[in-house]
Amino acid sequence: MRIIVPVKYVPDIEAGYEFDQAGRLDRGGDGLLSQLDEYPLEQARRLAEQTGAEVVALTVGPDEADEAVRRALQMGADRGVHVSDEAIAGSDASATALVLAAAISHLGGADLILCGAGSADATTSLIPVQLAARLQIPALTGAASLTVQDGVVSVRRDEDAGSLTLAAALPALVSVDDKAGEPAYPSAKAVMLARKKPIDLLELADLGVDAAAVGAAAAKVTVVGIEPVPPRAGGQVLDAESDDVVAAFVELLQANALI
């Protein structure tokens, strides 16, 4: 069995996001593996432990993105594939799914594709379903747990009203949410061994994807504007020592139509 986990290299959210004039996220700074991708990697590691499956971490991104693949290798993936091409820069979700699908086909397909529930930066959660559509395989999204038996993957999806158990014959795609098991901290051994695991570099030409079909020019969605959330105004503090603090408080509540 082969499990492919598409992973994303995202900017460090704490560093604050910076955007260029076209409204695109600056991906040049310090980044890391999207935390949401750690959950599918953990599930892949556990499945591989049970079944001996091969786990491939696949990313599409700039040169720095190999850091995310390296982390995935530490977390149990057997090998990495990094698709990087100038032409891909600025791609929207649709084009990214196209490249991922082409890469998966190039690798000879997968029995199971495990995705994160979304990326930690854009969080559109579009990739899992678009990728499944391009590969023409079933997509089970938002899995809180999953099992594979006799060529069938079953997942449990927790929703507000209750839980759903869904099953699909392999090959299939499953997106795993953060209710699935917490990712294990990689042992020193895993970290050391990951240094020697291969990461294959691929370009669009290797995948047979037309450069005109991807990139900013081919994007079907345009970012028209980006507005940061305005910083919160400081709260108002009433002096508890003052005699008329209660009156002042009531007045404040009334003025804001809270009572």
Add this chain to the structure above:
Amino acid sequence: MVGFAIAGLAATVIGWTALGWRVVAFARLFAAGAPEVAGSRRDQPWRRTATMAREFLLHRKLARKPLVAVAHWATMFSFLVLVTTLAQATGQLFDPHFDLPVIGRWAPWGWLTEFFAWAGLVGIGVLIAIRLRASRRSEGRRSRFFGSHQWRARYVEATILAVVVLVLWLRGLESAAAGDGDRARFGSTAWIGRLYPQDLPDAVLGLWISTLALAKILVSYAWMVVVGLTPTMGVAWHRFLAFPNLWTGRQADGSPALGALPGLVVDGRAVDLTDPEVDESVFERLGAGRVADLTWRDRLALATCTECGRCQEVCPAWATGKALSPKLLVGALRDHAFGAEATPGPLVGGESAWAVAPEALWACTTCGACVEACPVGVEHVDQVVELRRHQVMVAGEFPAELAGAFRNLERRRNPWGVLAKKRLDWTKGLDFDVPVLGQDVESLTEVDYLYWVGCAGAFDERGQATARAFASLLHRAGTRFAVLGSAECCTGDPARRAGNEALFATLASANVEALNAAGAGAGAAKIVVTCAHCLNSLANEYGPFGGRYQVIHHTELLAELIDQGKLRPQNQPDGIGGLTYQDPCYLARHNGQVSAPRRVLESLPGLELADMSACGRRGNCCGAGGGQMWMEESGERVNARRFAEARATGADAIATACPFCNVMLSDAAGSAGADTPVRDVAELVLAALPTAP
């Protein structure tokens, strides 16, 4: 009489065989242990011999309980001297008038024997009384003997008591049997002989002597058989094994095995985890996970532990009801290694009844009080870290909270997980610019000191206040200094002490690279730190990574600046009168600095410094070390206990010299609903300076 001789000789053969067999078995067990680093623990043989002799003759560690020290010293020497009486008694089985050749009839030898027999009698009597008193049921966990094998100890004590009584009794009988002209050599036992009727026939007296001699022989050899069959009986074995254990201590000079932790070793060779070519076969063998991983010295130390409980008595984890007692941890490892329960299973967790409980392993603060207290040279902290290394790097089993700290250290290079670009946030609000290396200062040759701010100084609110105060003091004293800014990262101390040596190595290498690039090293500017943990790592642990620096603690520099008159404290700081001082474990115990912070505090006007009962090298931990800062604590809090001890001094405020002590004691004050201020020494000095012009 023939029967006596046969019984005595049979006991002799059986006793020595049992003891000899066990000595050989021990030698094999130790030899089968994993090797120590080549050349270690055997270097400087003369110095080691001197150390061993000093500890043996002076009982320095035992002297903290003076009565125990004197009693133990007397008992120990009586054993050495009275071994000869075993030969004497053997002779008496054949001939009641037997005396040792050459010295046997020499009066001073007789007096010496009697002196040590009496000394041994008093000594063992005192030790028995102390043990009984200290292990009263009402003492519970507070007793240092809680969890010790009491009956084994009582058996050893009873043997010694019986032997010294029999030696004295025999001497009395011998004096009765000796002619009148020969009584001088029985200075203090002749009265015992006079208790017998003067007209007792010689044959009856002889029978008395032979009977008691046989009793003495049986008592002694029974002990050898019991001890020979019980390798886990440290209370007996320490009298032999303490010597090699003290001789092979980590430090040839006998100083406690604290400060730097030993590096990773597999098969006696240092393992460099930052080396990409490192042999993959070592990955399964990092740290100590099974008995096979215990080195010969680990095994020797385990067998030597006498269960006296001095470590347990000073352990902050034990005192607050945690599962950890250094004594019980050593006992569990020992029983696991070569007791009847010896199993090949994992040392930590697992099925064996003797496996160390994970809760115990992860409760250690690595404060080192146990190591400092141990009279026989057991190196508990090193042992704990070896176990943790295996748990973290091989087994992957450790408290979940630690994984968060590890991730933060990996991603952001500090345990708080704050971005490196915020490393200079602490400088906001200062009325002068803090020079940053590489921006305002080209190289370390332009400054006197590199101020290593540390992660706490950079990111923790209390630590930032300390950093601001210390930088202000450097500025006001006219000292030329610089900071590394965003190039600084965690020294790796929390990772290392939590067993993540790989992460420590990564961080240490990064720091050494940054420091060496800045020109740090011998002859360059000193590094000054406000954190005791940073001090320990930078000064003691970076050598193997190519970083050898002169590192001083900020209290040392402040003492110097005050002595030189560059800082002149004039005011009573913050109106504080009575003050107590928390010795950071990694400053005082691990690095021996107890005087500088006190000198600084004593130079501040209006302050009355009152030490806590446990202070200096023997101070109690705040609870943050060994990675505890990043773990959940259950039950009574170590910091709350320490805070209560601080309050008991009647002080209005607590001074600290480490940001972790500061955080822990501030939190404890908050939880206790007390408004006792907790201040770093630097903050107090700044508050004592005249208002800036």
